[in-house]
Structures are given as C-alpha cells and as structure tokens.
Amino acid sequence: MNKIKSFSFKPMSVLTVQLLLIVVLCLSGAVLQGNGFLSMTHYHQVFFLTILFLIYFAMLYSFRLKGLLSHEDTAVTMMILLGVLLRLSYVLLSGLYDRQHDAGAFTGMGTDFINPGHIGYVEYIYKFHKLPDINPYTLFGYYHPPLHHILSCLWLQLNIFLGVSEALAFENLQILTLLYSCLCMVVTWRTLKLLKVSGKGMYIALAFLVFHPATIIMAGSVNNDMLTILFMSLTLLFSLRFIRDKSLKNLVFLALIIGFGMITKLNSAVLAIPLAIIFLMHFISVIRKKDKRELLTWIRNYAIFAVIVMPIGLSWIIRNLVRFSEKPGVPVPGETSPMYTEPFSLWERLGIPSLSQLHLDFPFHPISAKACCNTWAIMMHTSLFAEEYPTDLSDILLILCQVVFVLALIMAVLTAVLLIAVLLNKQTCLEDRVFLLTGYVIMLISFAAFVVIYPYTCSSDFRYVTICLMYISIALGLGNKYYLQGSGSSKDQCSQKGATKKAAPFLMHLINGGILAILLLIQIIYLFWERW
Template identity: 65%
Template sequence: MKNFFKFTNGAPLFPTNTTKKTHLLMVLSIIAFCLATAAAQGSKFFYCSHYTKLLVLACVFCGCIGVLVFFNATRRMDENHIVFLMILTGTFLRCGYVLLSGLYERQHDAGAFTGMGTDFVNPGHIGYIEYIYKFHRLPDLNPYQLFAYYHPPLHHILSYLWLQLNIWLGVTEELAFENLQILPLFYSCLCMVVTWKILKVLQIRGSGLYIGLGFVVFHPATIIMAGSVNNDMLTILFMCLIIYESLKWIRNKNLPGLIRLALYIGFGMVTKLNSAVLAIPLGTIFLMHFISVLRSGDRMAVLKWVRNYCIFAAVAAPIGLSWVARNLVRFGEKPGVPVPGETSPMYTAPYSLWSRLGIPALTDWNFPFPFHPVSAKACNNTWAIMFHTSLFAEEYPAGMPDILLVLCQVTFALAVVFGIAAAVLFVAVLLNKKTEREDRVFLLTGYAVTLVSFAAFVLIYPYTCSSDFRYVAICLIYMAIGIGLGNKHYFSQLMMHETNWLDRIRAAGMHIINGGIVTILVFVNLIYVFWGRW
C-alpha cells in the first residue's frame, strides 16, 4: 500500500496513502456533489433551457474524462486514482441526470403531492411521503387501500426527514419535494463505492476492477434510478451491503460482522421485503460454517456460535418483520402487492408459461424498435422485457431520429449477446476452483435465488410491469463480480501466448467480453446524451 497516492515522480495527488482514506474522500465528494445538486435545483441553472444545461454538464463531464485520460496516459495514476475518478465521473453523471429530470419523469408508482395547504391523502410513493410530512405519523389506514402504501416505510421516513430539513432551511415546498430525488441519488452513488469494496474483497485488480466497476458506474439502470423517488435504490444499496458484508464475514467470521449483516438485512426488509432473498444464500453459508464447527468437536465453539446466530436472529427478525407484524396485527393483512386487475393491458396470465418465462422468440426481442411496449399482447416474455427495461427503462419514444434509432438497435443487440455472455461467464468463474468454495456457494446461490424469486414474482403478479429490470437490478453487481473474476482468472497478456489452447481461448474470450461491455456502455450513454427526453 506504500506510495498508493503518489505520482510516479513522487508528487502526491491525494493527501493520504490508504484505501480507507480514499473511501472517506469518495463519500465526502459524493455528499458534496449531492448537496450541490440540491442547491442547483433551486438556482437559475435549473430553469434554463434543456440544451443549455446539457451543454454545461457535457463540458464538465468531458473535463472529468480528460483528467482521467491525461493522468492515465502520463502514467501518473495508480489503481486508487483511477477508481476515485471513475466514481467521481459516475457521481457527476447521476447528478446531471437528476438536474435534467423532473420529479415526475421516468418514475415508478410515484403518485403526486398537493402540499400542506390541503388535507388530501394522495397515492403513490410521493403521496406516502407527503402523508408522513402532513400528519407526522405512519399511515393509520389499511396500507392496501391506497396504492404504494403497502411498502415498508424506511425509505419514506428518511425522505420525510430530508423533506422536513429542506423546509426548515427555508426551501419552498415545491422545491423541497423536487429534492426528494437527492436521497436516491446519494444511495446510487454509494452503490458504486460498495461495488468497488466488493471487488477489492475478492482481490480483483487491474482491468477486471476497472471494467467490473465501470459496468455498475456507467450502466443506465442505476443512473435512472438515481432520479427516482421510490424505494428501489435504497433496497439495492442494502443488498449491495449484504453481499459486501457477507464476503467479509466469510473471510473473518466474527460477531460484529454478524450484527452488521443482521442490521443490513433487517433495514433492507423495512425498505422493501424482496431484499430478504439474500438471507437464503447467507443462511447456506451459516449452515456450512456451523456444520464445520460441529465436526470440530469443540463444545465451547459450538455454544459460542449457537449464541452468535441467536444474536443475529434477535437483531434481524424484529427489525425485518416489524412492518409485516404491524399489518397483520392492525389490519389482518398478509404481505402482498395490489394488482391492476385482469382487464389491464399489462395482464399476462392468459399467455402460456413458456411464452412468459421460456426462451424469447425473435418477435419478443423486437430488435427494429427495442423498447418496452407495456402491452402484454405486444410482448409478454419476462426476459425480453427485462433486457428492454435494463437499457431504456419503460420509455417508448416516438419520432426518434433515424441515426439514434440505429444506435439503439445496435446497442440493444450487443446488450443481449454480451448480457448472456456475462451471465455464462459469472457461472463459469464461480465453478472455477480458483474461486474460494464459500464464495462460490454464496454468490451462485444468491444469483440463482434472485432469478428464481423474480420468475416467481412474475407468475404470482402476472403483469408486464412485474418484469421490469429494476426488480433484479442487483444482478448488475453479480455481473460486475463475474467480469472482475473472469479477468482475474482468464485474462492476461501471458495467457494469449500460452501453448495451452484452452487458456488462449479463455483469454481471447475475455478480450471480446471486455470490448463488448465497454462498447455497450459508451453507446448507451451517447444515446441518453442525444435523446433529448429530459
């Protein structure tokens, strides 16, 4: 770690030489960017024309990229410098997106607010937050009677506190509600930092670290969710933290790590219940560890770990199940999701199981116009919808310029090919014996459970909106891990000259996957810059 923050000529770029302080600098920079974005939303900049804002932001972004390229070309950066500037650039992209997008643009189940001047109770996530803001309490009505109120309340409570702070600082009510986007922006930025830490725990360096991290930093899904007002982004952050803390615990099994895991799972569940899916791979690791303790024959160790796991349950269960218990006791309601009804054009139940969850037909992909049409009649295949919404959310644009449409077609086709390749790579590297056994079990089980629970969700709630990529956005982290480990295990210049033909094929394959991922990220960000829909 020596000289970690120095130029090759000895001149320091940053004032420290530790990864821990790099992490602190990243978080402080993210906080500063988010607060600056909140301030900019109330400035004249927010009210200038779209293209003026875009020009200013593009110039700043190009400056960030220029600094990164310059220092890299002059060999004046090490790994931490590159990671710091990548995350800073990703933070800027997210801040720019929030400034270019209003409160009601590209939202999911947002609802509306009418302000303190009325006693209206409004639906949606914004209405949920407004209810707490108006009445200073959780909704005392049956949460299934008003849309989005069935969600656990942690995100909405935090949003209320942020809203109240804005009001206390003299911000107008309208701008305070506009600033609800700042918290998801903050969560999205923190996800980049946690992804970096996950890759570091797995000892991924060099091109594997940069491309794996870049996949999360520049993927449009987390950028778009940075401007959301619902609980998706906070849920993904908690799931990232669960993965990170689990990988740490595998390496250093102790009680403090268990307690942190219990808190992340508990608070994840009171943000959104589906974060509990990661309890399954974690439970598998706990079981493997406890069996090894039993086999050791050490009675004191057995008692110690029985106690530790009881403490874990005593912390996680009351927090995580508190919302479920409240609704059962007060309203007799079990966990679930209100549905639009069978007359909705999104209703997919009449279609066969293969049509919905099987291999998509060529018509499902709709390569000539690769956007989600919403209607089940047009497309009801879960995997095709997942790919459509991963790149372009639920946009269905009209009048798109021909050049931009061609770029969308090419990017989507590449995304399908390399998305499948990345999934295969993820499984391959985890089956590789170079990957630690507990890591293999935890990550493979987590990925499988995420996809199976997604498929089950689509069947239980048979609507095209249930197939939106946001429900499995945590898979971006798994793919980043796969890319990182693939580069670690298979890719090096030496392997390209190996006499073993299998090693040469693997190295060449990683070259192609790396190039494909970078191309997709460049193309999709160019599409969003020139789309003009903000």
C-alpha cells in the first residue's frame, strides 16, 4: 500500500504533470513533422502511430497491475494522455488544408501577394510585421480580431528562426490549435473537480469531452475557433471559482480571460452576460450588508475589472470604427450562394427538424440549403462528422454512422434535460444554477440569432457552439454525483418522491451507457474511415 501511495500524484503536481505531457507531446508533433513523418508513406505513418498507442496501452496495463489506476488523479491523467495522443495522431495525419474552415492560403515571403483566409491573415502579419492596414471587411477572414493570428505568427517566426522551412512552418500552425484543444481537457477536469465531481462521474464526464470528435477535429484547425473555446472554458472555470472565492485575484483573471477571448473572437463575450448577473447578485448582497468599507472595496474591484477588460476586449472594434468606420459584423457570401437559407421559413430553419432534414439514411451535412436548412439538424451532423460528405463510405461504416447519429440525437435531448435537472436540483448552489443555466440558454439563443442574422447553412456549424460540450460534461458529472453516487444529504434524498427516486438512477445509467456507446462507436468509425 505504501508503495502505491508513493506513485500517486498530489493535486498541484497532477496539473504540472498534465501540462508537461501536453507541451512535450505537442512539441514532439512539430519535431516529427520536421523529421520525415510527412514524407513517409501512409502505411508507415499509421504503423508508427500504432506503435505509439501500443506503448500507451502497455503503460496503462502496467499501471493497472500496480493498482495505480485506483487513484483518480492518475486515471484522469492517463485519460487526458490518450486524448492528447488521439489529437496528435489526427494532426499528423491531416494536412494544413484538410477539413478547415475559411483557411485561405499562403504564397510565402517570396511574393508580395496578400492572401485571404486565416492562413493569409497570419501570413500578412508574418510578411509585413504589422496588423493589416486595409479595411478588414475587404478581404475574407481579416475581420476577425487578431490575437490568434498574432500568436500563430510568433510561432511561425520561431519555427523559421530554428531553421524550419517556410512550408513546414506553416504546416506547424496546427500545433498551436493542438495545444489549445489539449488544454481544454485539463480545464474541463479542473472545472469538474471544482464542482466536487469524482469517481465514475468524473470519468464519464471528462471522457465525453476528451473523446468527442468535434474537439479532436478542431485540434487540427488553423482558425481561431479552438483558442476561442479555450478562453470560454477558462471563463466557465474562473467564474465558478469567483462564485466560491470572491477575490480581486479571481476578478482580474476573469477580466484578462474575457478580454483576450474577445480579441480572439467576439462571440466569446457571450459568457460575460451570465457572469454580469452573478456580479449584480453579489453587489446587491454587499449593498444589503450596509458596510460602507466593503461597498467601496467592491466598487473599486469591479472598476478594476472594467478597466482591464474593456480596453483589451473592445480594442479591435474601436480600431475598426476609428480607422475604417466599420461596425462589427461578418461578410456574407450573397443570396446566390447554395447555402442561403433566407427563402425558407423560420420554423424550417429553427423549429424541430423533420426526418427529411435529419437525413437518417445518410447523416452528413450536404452544404446546400435545399438539401437541409434546419439549424439543429446541421448542428448535429457537423458535431459528429464536421462538414464531411463522403461518397465512398463502406456499407458497414455507413450503418455505424446511422446508429451513432440516432444515438446522438437521443442523447442530445436527454443530456439537455439532465443539465436543467441537475442545475435546478437543490444540491446545486443558487449562483452556480444561475450562472450555468443562463449561460447555456443564452448560448443557444445567441446561436439561433446568429443563424437568423446570417442565413447560411455554414452559420449552423457545431463549431460555433462547441463550448456546449463543457456544459454537457458538467451535466454528466453532476448527474452521476446526485443520482448514482448518493452525494446528497439524507434529508434531500428522503424528500424525493418514490417514483423519481427510482427513475433517476435508471435514466442516469441509460445516459451513461448511451454516451459511452457513442464515444466507442465514433472512434471505430474514425479509425476505419479512410479520410486521412
């Protein structure tokens, strides 16, 4: 027993180990791409990665024999490590232009071309050593706030400084988004831990985000989506920390996170709305205390928050207003685009999707609005399979895709209900309930509004609401904690009606089984799907 204890991680060292593993493996990905991996045949690439996974599973088996996996922190670290390996493998097998959104292109320092898209945006900063001095709405992709592109440029320059070729340096842009995706797993774990989720609830809740295909595919993206999701997940974590410890330190962290999130992508500010409600609730409680000193302290603290977040978060908007008289917005393809959904009724776009919109026989996003214009159907298609529309899928894989899609539809409804149930549960504190529930609802409302304002099928892509995965992870964690692990007080448990008391554990087991089935089947599909 003493020997086993010597191997266990302490809370802070667990985080350190996880971060070190992530950084080392992400850098290893860059090294591999620069040392012949990309020039290997596909067979040899897959063989190399297979050896890597065999080493992992051998290590996992060794840990199990030694009893180390009985320690939750060790088991969680091994799960996160597997998630890192999956993301790393995806990045190594996917090129710079594979399954991207608004990627654009680069032509290198040898030309003076100004290229569109996120890659072109990064190249502009790299070439001219400044932010674009053109109207950002005249070239596609340049309207985005610049933080992601500045960080990408710095990473690009570091690669070139170390002797990496220009083409490979651009290929390595995926390493940054790989890092962001991996860090999201750690942030989710810390959030669940803060909510006192443990045991099987922790494993299932974390596994949902770790192995969900959306976060794996986005690890190989080169746009600003993954960094936005990281900042939004950090906003969730530090908001929950602030609820538990209302200190200036947590307030400053929140100001920096929200500010930097806004200069990555403006829609990250949506979580500032539920946070503002928490601020208001807290400030009212301070006023009611009638303590003048405490009141002045919190006026000062919230003023500091505003002084930090506003200049950072609004800087890109103000720059464009002052220099180009441009308000925030998104350039649109035009009414002639096959993605244009305006001719369809609001119910067809935002109502309950019909079977013809869901395409249960071939559950992939067809791009054209005539084939599918319903936001929720497109969201579900792209959550599992991105914007892939395979024409050469084998019959067996197609059947698996159909099964997974139907399961995902059922689980999407059940987990949404579960989220509401656990947040309305008496065991969830009032501030958590208000923050998480209003945040989730506002997220969906803002998504629906975005689809109406910009009526194109691409606006319904799941990537715009990927942060909802973290809400569902929280629902799974708290659901297991409340209904299966008996964390509530005996008074709370006795107050439950008999039927509810019996039904809740059954439904929770059903949801757990459904989630695990989806995660397992989707990994099998992607393993044998010859798309990379």
